Amino acid sequence: GGLHVLSCCDHRLCAKCAGEGILGRERPQRQSDYVCPVAGCASQLLQSDVKALMSEEEYERYLDCDLTELGDTASFFRCPTGCGWGGLLDDPSTSAKKPQRNGELGIDNKPLTAEAVRHRDRYRFRCRRCPDTEFCAVCSATPYHLGFTCEGFKAHMAKRKCRFCGSEVTGESPLILKEESRGNKKHLHKVLHARCVETIPKGASLQELLDLAQRTDELASVCRQEECANHAAAACTRVMPCGHLCLGTRGEEACLGCLKCSPSDSGQDADSFCNVCWVSSLSEAPCVRLTCGHVFHKHCLEKQVKTGYPGARVTFGFLECPLCKRHLDAPAIADAVAEGAALYKSVRVKAEQRLALEGGHKDARELQPGGTYHGRPVDYAMHKFAYYLCSRCKAPYFGGYRSCDANAEEEARHAFDASELVCGGGPAA
Structure with a gap:
């Protein structure tokens, strides 16, 4: 097995013999x-020694051992949840492993520095008893403060962060109340107007203005990125009774409300991913609650609608809720869906007329009791017939029967020339 130098005491031992000696007569x-x-040493082995000398099975057993006898030594750490799991930190001087950055970004969305990588490699742990818990072995921060040392993380948390992207807010901003101007009513009015606060009491006293500025302080947490500035311009500026900002859009009669204190009826909260973009949480952009109850970023819904259907044949998945497939409906996106809704209505009318004109579909198994479209003949017609949008008159026209499902998927991917889609009402292209 070769020689192994123990990190705890520098004794050189045959790896095979050392493993047998460590286990001894009693496990x-x-x-x-x-x-x-x-003999006569009995130094506490570090985790790296045990891993090097033991089988994988024995090492797993070591990790699961009771740690209550270790005490509060400088190298000992515990899981912050109180589950009882913990371990011993290895001496960094004994590690020959070169730190790897792996392209990771820190919680500030910046590449990791060499110091941050070293801190991550030594102090980031995932609990073996509660594996969803990733923590710092030094300060017990959960989740681990990737990209920062403990001291750096403390300083980072003390700074103002953008409420949309989480990055540091730096430089001058008309949204921020300057400490030296707290006694200046004119400056306070400027700050509140810059934050687009809707209810500034007429003739308010200095203290009332200060209180309002304090309650709406989160509105000042916007960085200089264009995307975040656009989100701020579209976001509701009302403060909820709990003290958090409304996560809805500006100008809505009924606020979406706070999703931080309690989840919505659909189970979505501020930290839930937007199910349209799947990139950021709901708290990272103004949101809309549809009549079906589901919540999404407003700009994501607008992008979905603007993108439209994927192929030549007119389909209406872009008008559906990504979660329940009901039609998109909310005052905040009424203008965005208006054109698509009009197209849907037009195609539906034409499909119903086509079904009545052709006849012969009454015996279709899909319309019989137990069938997919029983009691919904117009939905059956929408499924059965294929409609296309004329490139000249911009009206939908009947283009035959819908392809089978296998071909429909291929059709959606197939590139097409929209100018070739011309209805029978005009001359051929």
């Missing part, structure tokens, strides 16, 4: 029982 019951087998 260790605690991590503190794993000690140097050299």
